[in-house]
Every structure is written in structure tokens, then in C-alpha cells.
Amino acid sequence: MRTYFDCYPCFLRQALSAARRVDADDEQIQMVMVEVLDLLHDIPADTTPPEMAYHVHHIVRSEVESEDPYREAKAASTRQALALYPQLVSQVAESEHPLATAIRLSIAGNIIDLAVAEAYDLWQSLTRVLEQPFAIDDRAALRAALADAEFVLFLADNAGETVFDRVLVETLDAPVTYAVKGGPILNDATRDDARAAGLDEVATIVDTGVDAPGTILDLCSQTFQSLFASAPVVIAKGQANYETLSTADPKVFCLLQIKCPVIAQDIGAAVGDIVVRQSHPA
Amino acid sequence: MRTYFDCYPCFLRQALSAARRVDADDEQIQMVMVEVLDLLHDIPADTTPPEMAYHVHHIVRSEVESEDPYREAKAASTRQALALYPQLVSQVAESEHPLATAIRLSIAGNIIDLAVAEAYDLWQSLTRVLEQPFAIDDRAALRAALADAEFVLFLADNAGETVFDRVLVETLDAPVTYAVKGGPILNDATRDDARAAGLDEVATIVDTGVDAPGTILDLCSQTFQSLFASAPVVIAKGQANYETLSTADPKVFCLLQIKCPVIAQDIGAAVGDIVVRQSHPA
Numbered sequence: 234m235r236t237y238f239d240c241y242p243c244f245l246r247q248a249l250s251a252a253r254r255v256d257a258d259d260e261q262i263q264m265v266m267v268e269v270l271d272l273l274h275d276i277p278a279d280t281t282p283p284e285m286a287y288h289v290h291h292i293v294r295s296e297v298e299s300e301d302p303y304r305e306a307k308a309a310s311t312r313q314a315l316a317l318y319p320q321l322v323s324q325v326a327e328s329e330h331p332l333a334t335a336i337r338l339s340i341a342g343n344i345i346d347l348a349v350a351e352a353y354d355l356w357q358s359l360t361r362v363l364e365q366p367f368a369i370d371d372r373a374a375l376r377a378a379l380a381d382a383e384f385v386l387f388l389a390d391n392a393g394e395t396v397f398d399r400v401l402v403e404t405l406d407a408p409v410t411y412a413v414k415g416g417p418i419l420n421d422a423t424r425d426d427a428r429a430a431g432l433d434e435v436a437t438i439v440d441t442g443v444d445a446p447g448t449i450l451d452l453c454s455q456t457f458q459s460l461f462a463s464a465p466v467v468i469a470k471g472q473a474n475y476e477t478l479s480t481a482d483p484k485v486f487c488l489l490q491i492k493c494p495v496i497a498q499d500i501g502a503a504v505g506d507i508v509v510r511q512s513h514p515a
Numbered sequence: 516m517r518t519y520f521d522c523y524p525c526f527l528r529q530a531l532s533a534a535r536r537v538d539a540d541d542e543q544i545q546m547v548m549v550e551v552l553d554l555l556h557d558i559p560a561d562t563t564p565p566e567m568a569y570h571v572h573h574i575v576r577s578e579v580e581s582e583d584p585y586r587e588a589k590a591a592s593t594r595q596a597l598a599l600y601p602q603l604v605s606q607v608a609e610s611e612h613p614l615a616t617a618i619r620l621s622i623a624g625n626i627i628d629l630a631v632a633e634a635y636d637l638w639q640s641l642t643r644v645l646e647q648p649f650a651i652d653d654r655a656a657l658r659a660a661l662a663d664a665e666f667v668l669f670l671a672d673n674a675g676e677t678v679f680d681r682v683l684v685e686t687l688d689a690p691v692t693y694a695v696k697g698g699p700i701l702n703d704a705t706r707d708d709a710r711a712a713g714l715d716e717v718a719t720i721v722d723t724g725v726d727a728p729g730t731i732l733d734l735c736s737q738t739f740q741s742l743f744a745s746a747p748v749v750i751a752k753g754q755a756n757y758e759t760l761s762t763a764d765p766k767v768f769c770l771l772q773i774k775c776p777v778i779a780q781d782i783g784a785a786v787g788d789i790v791v792r793q794s795h796p797a
Contacts, residue, residue: 238531238544242524249520262520270556
């Protein structure tokens with residue numbers, strides 16, 4: 234998915250939000266804003282939003298001299314989600330359709346997204362997503378793909394959401410390779426964040442080899458690219474993975490909540506909708 | 516009030532919204548965005564948001580070749596408000612405190628603001644503002660200033676809001692000079708918009724001499740500047756007038772709803788609050 238004009242204001246907002254998380258002073262923020270304005274000025278038309286975000290957040294980190302402006306926020310999200318974990322496990326165990334429930338719970342956790350808003354209502358998301366109809370529903374194709382799969386490549390999204398993913402990982406019949414980011418970017422999960430959520434107990438954790446949001450294959454390590462190529466089925470969580478993989482191979486299934494009007498328009502659904510969408514060439 | 520970093524995303528959003536109102540094509544929008552990015556890049560630190568908006572909307576109008584992208588929206592707002600006019604008049608007539616009610620109604624109409632959002636809920640604003648406490652309440656000082664005034668200079672804000680202002684103008688005991696913008700800018704009222712709301716029947720309509728939002732005195736005509744200097748009391752409606760006159764002479768009273776977090780922070784109130792605030796030097 235290309236970057237829309239509507240994304241421009243959002244990148245400035247994100248940069249400001251990230252800089253303020255580490256108490257940047259006015260001079261640092263001024264430098265950040267000017268560099269992001271230059272970046273937007275020179276953006277090639279086919280850049281995806283996660284590629285833009287990659288550059289934006291590198292500007293912030295360089296100017297404010299912080300390796301990870303979202304560290305505390307990520308730890309807090311993980312703690313909050315872990316407190317719910319026993320309940321999530323029970324919900325799946327007591328469900329007539331454990332896989333269906335676990336898919337919904339994983340999507341419910343996708344509300345934890347500090348790229349689109351400063352805060353989120355996890356409990357509201359949890360109760361809503363368990364009931365709400367799917368705006369795009371390729372769950373049958375996903376189930377068919379999972380039935381034959383020797384293993385599942387699971388592309389993580391955000392810290393805290395990892396705990397909800399863990400419940401889905403535990404419900405899948407196949408071994409899972411859980412891919413996080415190669416370094417801190419936004420509130421995306423890294424190896425540390427995945428381990429804090431207990432994913433190392435239930436999956437093989439790998440990383441993309443790059444600190445970019447979504448899955449920008451050209452930027453990923455050769456090792457990750459080979460893994461992606463060999464995976465029989467890929468579960469890709471969240472908006473950034475949709476933005477980078479919506480036209481990928483049909484073995485990719487994007488599981489997400491629509492949290493921004495630009496993605497809503499691109500995918501053909503509404504803000505607040507939930508989606509299981511099989512990728513296909515444009 | 517200076518432009519805050521948080522205003523940067525907002526100007527890009529406003530430019531995009533204005534361009535789309537006249538069905539600008541992608542190439543035109545690209546030109547608009549690039550020029551606004553350049554403007555933001557070069558902004559002097561002490562520029563007020565209305566000065567920025569003045570330049571932003573001139574960029575839009577020049578690129579999309581439209582004199583008034585908000586013409587239809589303004590006409591619709593005025594029609595909607597005029598339909599409520601008989602009810603507003605009755606509310607003041609039946610009130611134990613007609614001036615107090617008319618002040619609240621004028622502030623209720625300030626929800627009509629296409630700079631901060633694409634839509635507004637006029638009815639919700641009307642019922643809310645009639646009841647809600649003032650976050651800043653200089654009404655006693657305003658009443659005292661009005662009691663002695665030979666005339667009142669009333670600085671208009673947006674089309675449609677004009678109808679609510681008319682009810683206040685009709686309630687004031689002194690003659691009113693109602694100042695609109697010298698040309699179209701955002702959904703701010705011009706002479707045509709004020710006449711469509713019937714202000715010519717109850718006030719002397721003048722204009723600022725410039726198509727800029729708020730009251731940027733340096734840009735206003737000599738005639739308007741003299742009028743402003745000689746006015747014994749000034750009622751200044753809306754956020755842009757607050758942004759340009761918050762540190763003006765104490766004869767200026769800003770009547771507004773807080774609709775954006777930046778102004779909320781600057782004024783020391785919350786989004787959704789209502790305010791009657793006497794200006795004073797910083």
C-alpha cells in the first residue's frame with residue numbers, strides 16, 4: 234500500500250509523540266520536525282507508510298539520542314496484557330470453537346497500537362472483538378491453509394499484543410516461528426518484548442533483521458527472507474503488516490483491526506472493523 | 516499565541532481538506548502538500564496559527580484555482596442555523612437573563628468550525644452550552660464594559676455561527692459594528708455570509724480588509740485598524756480571534772468553545788470547555 238496524502242499529518246504527529254516520550258526539548262523537537270518535513274517533501278510516490286515510519290522514527294531517535302522512546306510504554310502494555318492472560322486462556326479452553334476464539338483474541342490485542350493514538354481501551358476492544366462480525370472474512374481459507382501447514386510463520390506486531398498472540402500460538406496445531414522486529418521501532422515487539430510475554434515458551438522466536446515496522450522484505454535479513462519464502466502459511470498481524478504485505482503471496486493472512494481511515498479506504502472497510510484477509514497480487 | 520509543533524500536522528490536514536472540497540486531482544494535491552511543507556519548514560517561531568492558516572489557504576486556492584473552496588459548506592451552515600433562528604429568539608425572549616442566554620447561544624454557534632473538524636453536531640452544542648459552566652468566566656467584566664459602551668465592535672468568526680451572533684447582537688443595548696473577513700478564508704464569514712444570516716438588518720457590517728482568519732491587525736486595512744483602536748469594547752468570537760488577540764487590550768473579550776488541545780493548553784482549559792475571557796498583555 235502506498236503512502237496517501239492523509240498519512241503526511243500522521244507522520245508529523247507520530248514524530249512529535251515519539252520525541253515527547255523521551256522529554257525532548259523544544260530545540261530537539263524543532264530539528265525533528267524540520268527533518269521530517271524534508272523527508273515528506275522528498276518522498277517517492279510508491280513508498281509504503283511503514284517505510285516512511287522507519288525513516289521518521291530513525292530521525293527522532295537520532296535527534297533525541299534515544300535507542301527506544303517506547304521502552305516504558307511497551308513494558309506497561311505487556312504487563313497489562315499479562316494480567317489478562319489467565320482469563321484469555323480460559324476463554325479459549327471454554328470455547329466451543331477454540332481456534333475461532335483465539336483468532337478473535339489475537340485481533341482484539343491489535344488495539345495496542347501507539348502509532349495511531351496515544352492510548353487504547355483494551356477491555357473495550359476485548360469485549361467488542363469477541364462478538365463483532367468480520368468485515369473481511371477469509372477465515373475458511375486460513376483454516377484450510379493451517380490444516381496442512383508443517384509450520385506457521387507468525388509476524389508479530391506490537392508489545393502487549395504479543396500476549397494475545399501467544400494464546401493463538403498455543404491454540405495452533407503446528408509449530409510456530411514468531412518473528413519480531415530486529416530492533417526497537419515504535420511500540421513494535423522486539424525479542425525482549427516477545428520473551429517478556431512468554432512467547433519463547435511456545436514458539437521459536439526470530440527477528441526480521443531490521444528495525445522497521447511491518448514487513449519490508451527488501452530491508453529484512455537474508456535469513457528472514459529465506460524463512461518467509463519457505464513458510465507454508467504466514468499470519469501477519471496489524472496495520473503495518475497489511476500495508477507492506479497486502480499484495481503478497483496468498484499464503485499470507487493479515488489479521489487486524491482497522492484503526493485509521495486511510496487503511497479503511499484502502500482495504501474497503503470501516504474504522505473499528507476487524508479483518509482476516511488473504512493477500513493477493515494487486 | 517504562537518504556532519505550536521502540534522499545529523503542523525493540523526495545517527497539512529486543513530490544506531488537504533480544503534483541496535478536496537473542490538475535487539482537486541492528485542497532482543494538484545501533491546503541489547499543495549509540497550508547498551505547505553516548505554511553508555512549515557520556513558515558519559518563524561513567533562508566527563500565530565491564523566497567520567499560518569492565511570498562507571496555507573492561499574496556497575490551496577492558488578493551486579486548485581478556486582476563490583472559495585468553502586462556499587457551499589458556508590451556505591449549508593447558514594441555512595442550517597437560520598432554521599434554528601426562531602427558536603433561538605424565543606429562548607432569549609423567554610429567558611430570565613436574556614443577555615446571559617444570548618451570550619451562551621453565540622458561543623454554542625461557535626461549534627460551526629471547519630478548521631478543526633469536517634463536521635459538527637450543532638444540536639448537541641446548543642443543548643450542552645446552555646447548561647455548562649464557564650471554564651473562564653469574565654462575563655461580569657464584559658457586562659460592565661457593555662453598560663458604558665457607545666458601540667460594540669463584534670468580530671465575527673464563521674458562516675452559520677453568524678446567525679447565533681445575530682441573536683446576541685439583537686440583545687445588546689448598544690449599536691453593533693459587525694466585522695467580517697475581507698475575502699473568503701476557510702469557512703469564515705464574509706460580507707455575503709453575514710448578509711445571508713440577516714446581520715445587515717441589525718448591525719453595521721464592515722470587513723477587516725484582509726482574507727485572513729482571526730484578527731491579524733498588521734494585515735488589516737487602515738480603516739479597520741482605526742475602527743479597532745476607537746472601539747470601546749470588542750467581542751471577539753472563536754479560536755482564531757483568541758489566537759490573534761489573547762494578549763490585546765483588556766477591552767477585548769474572547770467568546771469561544773475550546774475545540775483543539777493546543778488552544779486548551781494555551782488558555783488553561785479543556786477541549787469542550789466554554790470561555791468568556793478578557794484579553795490582557797502576556
